[in-house]
Amino acid sequence: MRDTFRVHMGWLHSWVGFLAGLVLTCVFATGTLSVFDKEITQWMQPEVSLDKPPAPTAVALQRAAETMVTEQEKDLFAFITLPSRRDPVIRVLHYDGHEFIGPVLDPVDGHRFPARQTAGGQFFFDFHYALRNGPVLGCTIVTLLGVCLLLTVGSGIAIQIKAMWPDLILFRPFGARPRAWLDAHLVTGVLFLPFLIMITYTGTVIRARDILPPHPFLPAQQAAVPVxxxxxxxxxxxxxxxxxxxxxxxxxxxxxxxxxxxxxxxxxxxxxxxxxxxxxxxxxxxxxxxxxxxxxxxxxxxxxxxxxxxxxxxAVRTVELLHGLHYARFSSPLLSWLYFLSGMACTVLMGSGLVLFLMKRRKTSGQMILFQTAEGLTIGVLVGLPLAIAGLLWANRLLPAHMPDRMHAEIQVFFALWMLSALHGLVCAFKNTASSCWRTQLTGLAFVALGLPVVDVLTHSHGWRHDATRYYTLDALIILMGLVALIIARKLHRHAS
Amino acid sequence: MISLYVFVAWACAFWAHERLQPRTCKLFPLAQSRRKAYQLLRFCWPVLALFLCLYRDFEKGLLYWFGLGALAGLAVSVLMAILKHTQSRLP
Incomplete structure (x- = not known):
């Protein structure tokens, strides 16, 4: 009876996990980046100086109000965000259907920074929250996927419950490849389980209304609801x-x-x-x-x-707590980093789950078209997404700072790279050359990621001595990603030869 | 600084936990007296870490506790894997 239950749970975990996991990995990866959305925006707008105290002067506030009125005259819903510890500038923002964008003002004299037009970290937030499909369709899909993730986590716990305590930190990276991947999946799954449950539950609950009909159920109720x-x-x-x-x-x-x-x-x-x-x-x-x-x-x-x-x-405080836990807008850098690292670990958990799904079925179903499609899409998710993210950052530095419609050009670079990666993955998978595709794309990712700091230096978009923590941190993370891609590519190459 | 103590406390607890597992005892044998000490430490360190977290920030203490605990667990698991690999390669 117990074994039958575990078998059923295993089936549920594999299939729901894989199908939802293809999108959820992207949702988690972009959500993880959104923890530092303000910092990414600052990296992408090097013209904005951040060395000012986070207290706006009367002159700056007056300029902000004038800018806001100018924006409202263009029929935009403009509002002002005041300087904070994480973002010590005044922003006059409006929502463009995807991101909150707008002019950036100095909090001391109120002058407008000649900042380049970019979606910044908001792009990742919008992707995480609505898959760039708007508040109705996108949010509904993400919320449904959240339910699928809760289901997958529950079934995963049911499968692993007996071994969870003794194998709490068991990791054998030097063992056979499937064993190492399974251990990576389990160790991240078990250690970050509280974070995974918390972030999935809060994310699903705060958007739960999206998976219910958008209007009141009864006409009478509709009539009773005031505008x-x-x-x-x-x-x-x-x-x-x-x-x-x-x-x-x-x-x-x-x-x-x-x-x-x-x-x-x-x-x-x-x-x-x-x-x-x-x-x-x-x-x-x-x-x-x-x-x-x-x-x-x-x-x-x-x-x-x-x-x-x-x-x-x-009730209100409970809702505020659920939102606060998920949105993680804390000023504490340590807590933000803990969220970021936990998010990365959960992304690794999902990525390793996708790889395990393919590994288990390669011998029996490797020639089936569905398997090949799954492998092509997995390449697109696991390599294509980081490649597209690095490409977006390249575009941010290489596109002219005052190019018209610059923000959309950056976003187009992101999606073009991602689509090319997925297409390449699919074509190679159908031609039974998926293993060489993994190697090629990982090498490409390593090149793009390791090249970004070089591009950053060569474009002279900012100084490196003053107010440079934001550049060092993001560039260091990108270098780390490039090195990881390079190591995996070399291992795959050695394995193939 | 408190965060570092919490991280170390969690790391000690995970270390003790792994040292108590039969698969690890085969590679690194453990005396009976030390076994008792590890069992006690495995319980005490996380409790101490929790107190430290709540002392640091009562509102967000649990988030620090879980976050630092997970990272410490990951660090110890990698360290243990390297140690075991090195030990198993010794003649």
Whole structure:
């Protein structure tokens, strides 16, 4: 009975894990990068100086308000993000259907940095959250995949439960290849299980509404639901309605921010949203585990206090905790790195799962077209995605800084590289030359990744002595990725010869 | 600094855990008295690490505890694999 149960769970784990895992690996990889979305944006905009104190001056706030009005005159839903520890500049952003983009201002004198147009780290966030398919289709797919992942994790635990305790840290990289891959799968799966369950559960729960019908179930319920006023900040994924947003020039923002901090007992504020007649100032929550949406509303005409919304109920706090745990907007660098490394480990867990699935079936089904398709797609996911990410960063440095429609050109480079990798993988898999394809693409990945710091140096886009931590960190990570690709490619080459 | 202590505490616990497994005892034999000590340490170190994490930051302590624990486990598993590989190659 128990063995039958384990066999069924094994089947479920393999098939749901593989089919969902092809996309989930990409979702996890981009989600992991999103932990440092602000830092990646800063790397991709080297014109922006980050050595300013994170406290905006009155002049800078005035310039930000003027920029916001200019943006609103273009019928954009522009809002202001205030300087924070992670991003010490003022940004006047709007949502373009995928990313939050817009001008970047100096927090001291308010001048506009001549920053290159780029999607930045927001690109990875959008891919992670909606697969660049918009808030309806994309979010629904990702949420359904989250359910599949929970199912896969549950079945994986059922299979491994007996050996989990004694084999807690068992890893035999020097053993036979399937053994080494299985150990890598198990050791990352077991050690990072709390993180995996937490991040999948919170990610699925906060978007659970997406897998239910988008409208109220009953007509009566629909009639009872009032049309919500735009009192909340634009949730990522909700495109604002195209109504005219231009209002009067707002009063000085400095005193309003101080007043809002006083009312909310907040150390800092983060976000200022403007409607035609109101200004809403939101508290900063990067020091807390809870993603709050506490806000104070002022009149846009004369700046008088209108209302405040400070939520304290148990249900609201629970939702804030779930959001906070998943969005990981902590200012603590250690915690951000722990999230990043745990995310990387979970990506390795899924990648090793895909490889194991193919290894187990290569002898029996290696000539089947479905197997070959699966192998081609796996190459596209495991090698193509990092190749496309490195390609995006190359494009960021090589495309002219003031090229028109630059952001889309960067994104096109990303998808073109990824598509080429997947196509190459599929063609080679159908021609039964998949092993040489793995080697070729891994060598290509190593070249692209190891070449990025060289490109970064040669393009002279920034200095290396001042304010350079952001460049060293990302370049070091890319070099590490290149070295890993090179080592695997060499091992595969040795194995083949 | 506290994070480093937590990492080391977790690493010691994982080390003790692996040293107690029969497959490791074959390569690195363990005296009975040390076995008892390792069993005790395997339990005590994570508890100590938890106290340290909660002392550092009560709100986010569990996140630090799990995160540093997983990384320590990974580090010890790689270290143990290298040690076992080296030991098995000795004449």
């Amino acid at each position: 919500p006023a735009p009192a909340t900040p634009p949730a990522k994924g909700n495109t604002p309605a195209p109504t005219s947003r231009t209002g009067p020039m707002p009063p000085p923002l400095g005193p309003l921010i101080s007043r809002a901090q006083e009312i909310m007992h907040a150390e800092r504020c983060e976000l200022i949203i403007f409607s035609k007649d109101q200004i809403r100032i939101f508290r900063n929550d990067d020091a807390s585990l809870f993603l709050t949406r506490d806000l104070v509303t002022f009149s846009r005409t004369d700046g008088h206090f209108i209302s405040s919304l400070i939520q304290k109920g148990a």
